Amino acid sequence: MFHCPHCEKRGIPPLRKMILSPGLTAICQACNGTSGIRYPSWIKAMLPGTILMIVALFMDSEPVEWALNLTGFALMIILPTLLTPLHKEI
Ligand SMILES: [Zn+2]
Numbered sequence: 845m846f847h848c849p850h851c852e853k854r855g856i857p858p859l860r861k862m863i864l865s866p867g868l869t870a871i872c873q874a875c876n877g878t879s880g881i882r883y884p885s886w887i888k889a890m891l892p893g894t895i896l897m898i899v900a901l902f903m904d905s906e907p908v909e910w911a912l913n914l915t916g917f918a919l920m921i922i923l924p925t926l927l928t929p930l931h932k933e934i
Contacts, residue, residue: 849932850877862925869933881928889927893919 845854846861855872856879864870869880896916903909 845873846930848872848874848877849879849930851875856930858925861930862921864924864928870930878933879930880933881924882931885928886924889924890920892923893917 845858846856847853848855850872851874853872853874855874855877856870857873860870864881866881866883866886869878871878893916896912896919900909900912900916903912
């Protein structure tokens with residue numbers, strides 16, 4: 845569980861945090877507070893995975909292309925989940 849910015853308890857389910865993007869909000873299970881993430885940290889966290897997937901476009905070898913795409917996709921889920929801090933939404 846992730847810490848809620850309202851009550852500081854671990855009230856945000858990992859799955860909810862995983863699919864969070866700017867504009868989408870998560871509800872804390874402890875205090876019902878609404879929180880979300882901000883664009884700058886989200887874009888920074890999405891960059892490594894995006895770069896890998898762009899690099900994959902220029903690969904001639906199909907296994908390498910697939911490996912880069914899968915790694916890029918995994919990074920686009922894992923990095924934003926771990927690196928984007930939650931902010932209070934009203
Ligand atoms: Zn809370």
